[in-house]
Amino acid sequence: xxxxxxxxxxxxxxxxxxxxxxxxxxxxxxxxxxxxxxxxxxxxxxxxxxxxxxxxxxxxxxxxxxxxxxxxxxxxxxxxxxxxxxxxxxxxxxxxxxxxxxxxxxxxxxxxxxxxxxxxxxxxxxxxxxxxxxxxxxxxxxxxxxxxxxxxxxxxxxxxxxxxxxxxxxxxxxxxxxxxxxxxxxxxxxxxxxxxxxxxxxxxxxxxxxxxxxxxxxxxxxxxxxxxxxxxxxxxxxxxxxxxxxxxxxxxxxxxxxxxxxxxxxxxxxxxxxxxxxxxxxxxxxxxxxxxxxxxxxxxxxxxxxxxxxxxxxxxxxxxxxxxxxxxxxxxxxxxxxxxxxxxxxxxxxxxxxxxxxxxxxxxxxxxxxxxxxxxxxxxxxxxxxxxxxxxxxxxxxxxxxxxxxxxxxxxxxxxxxxxxxxxxxxxxxxxx
Numbered sequence: 001x002x003x004x005x006x007x008x009x010x011x012x013x014x015x016x017x018x019x020x021x022x023x024x025x026x027x028x029x030x031x032x033x034x035x036x037x038x039x040x041x042x043x044x045x046x047x048x049x050x051x052x053x054x055x056x057x058x059x060x061x062x063x064x065x066x067x068x069x070x071x072x073x074x075x076x077x078x079x080x081x082x083x084x085x086x087x088x089x090x091x092x093x094x095x096x097x098x099x100x101x102x103x104x105x106x107x108x109x110x111x112x113x114x115x116x117x118x119x120x121x122x123x124x125x126x127x128x129x130x131x132x133x134x135x136x137x138x139x140x141x142x143x144x145x146x147x148x149x150x151x152x153x154x155x156x157x158x159x160x161x162x163x164x165x166x167x168x169x170x171x172x173x174x175x176x177x178x179x180x181x182x183x184x185x186x187x188x189x190x191x192x193x194x195x196x197x198x199x200x201x202x203x204x205x206x207x208x209x210x211x212x213x214x215x216x217x218x219x220x221x222x223x224x225x226x227x228x229x230x231x232x233x234x235x236x237x238x239x240x241x242x243x244x245x246x247x248x249x250x251x252x253x254x255x256x257x258x259x260x261x262x263x264x265x266x267x268x269x270x271x272x273x274x275x276x277x278x279x280x281x282x283x284x285x286x287x288x289x290x291x292x293x294x295x296x297x298x299x300x301x302x303x304x305x306x307x308x309x310x311x312x313x314x315x316x317x318x319x320x321x322x323x324x325x326x327x328x329x330x331x332x333x334x335x336x337x338x339x340x341x342x343x344x345x346x347x348x349x350x351x352x353x354x355x356x357x358x359x360x361x362x363x364x365x366x367x368x369x370x371x372x373x374x375x376x377x378x379x380x381x382x383x384x385x386x387x388x389x390x391x392x393x394x395x396x397x398x399x400x401x402x403x404x405x406x407x408x409x410x411x412x413x414x415x416x417x418x419x420x421x422x423x424x425x426x427x428x429x430x431x432x433x
Contacts, residue, residue: 067249144402
């Protein structure tokens with residue numbers, strides 16, 4: 001049996017292992033070890049596993065991941081999202097669909113300190129949906145917008161997904177943060193347009209709420225100021241060259257923790273919960289990266305990526321059609337495996353092929369992130385929808401009906417990224433020369 005056939009069979013075995021319920025990180029490690037040991041030797045396979053796991057868990061650059069994860073968990077458990085939503089509600093709540101718009105605005109600002117999609121969806125499901133219920137919003141809009149805006153955490157910095165993709169593709173995390181900013185804000189803007197259009201068509205779906213006074217509006221602005229200050233401190237520090245991404249994560253986490261203490265936004269119970277969740281998510285992410293590294297080294301010696309790139313080059317297919325096929329593979333794979341896990345598994349395989357086709361690596365990462373945003377709100381493995389359903393006890397059919405209009409915004413963003421790649425590449429090239 002040829003090396004390529006061994007590699008393809010191993011990928012089939014990997015899918016079977018996942019369907020048995022085994023964690024993807026262990027499945028990738030097992031398949032990578034067995035395949036490498038079969039092609040080389042058992043000792044070589046053992047050395048590969050030991051070296052890859054040691055490298056992942058001891059590499060200084062990977063410390064950026066737990067720091068930003070902890071920063072996001074502190075923001076999640078501190079109640080800051082409730083204040084941000086309250087501020088946005090005072091400014092736009094009085095217009096039709098205003099509370100849904102406030103959810104979008106609050107989320108965009110909250111993303112400045114929390115890069116977790118699921119945490120954002122859970123937070124605003126608890127904060128925004130009760131407010132919209134009191135204003136007689138229909139559940140299609142309330143649940144749909146909350147499930148959709150949670151996806152912005154994958155693109156607007158500091159994003160944990162961008163950090164992981166930066167590690168996997170060996171791209172600058174600072175450049176990726178900048179690359180995700182404009183597309184993320186564009187998607188948020190399109191979400192707003194969907195809300196305005198939807199309420200124009202059906203005014204009963206999002207009736208206006210009580211108008212706030214200008215005094216109340218200005219009084220609520222400091223909450224926004226502190227969140228934006230932390231964002232400027234971390235991301236601005238990276239751009240200015242004051243911090244590395246790891247140092248920026250340390251500074252941002254420390255600043256947020258000090259803010260929580262001064263503002264009395266968190267007690268020891270919340271701090272302990274943030275630390276515990278951060279440890280769990282970090283270990284899960286690093287195990288996935290380590291397993292993916294082992295599998296990637298095995299796939300590399302089978303020459304599957306190189307042969308695939310040669311075949312695609314010889315086929316004469318336009319590169320954009322190949323990229324569309326890759327996007328569909330990410331969506332299909334995310335239907336069987338968690339979208340983030342599939343991203344970690346698939347990116348080392350497809351990334352070299354995309355470079356061979358001449359795609360900009362920063363652009364490719366941003367497109368994959370938008371693809372993941374679609375994946376986490378479409379069935380069957382739609383994590384954000386599951387979270388909103390568990391909190392609101394609303395049927396999945398209602399939430400999916402609400403998600404569909406916002407899904408068009410995500411698809412439109414991918415189209416615009418194909419038409420205007422500068423949406424992802426201009427800002428990092430301009431600010432980080």
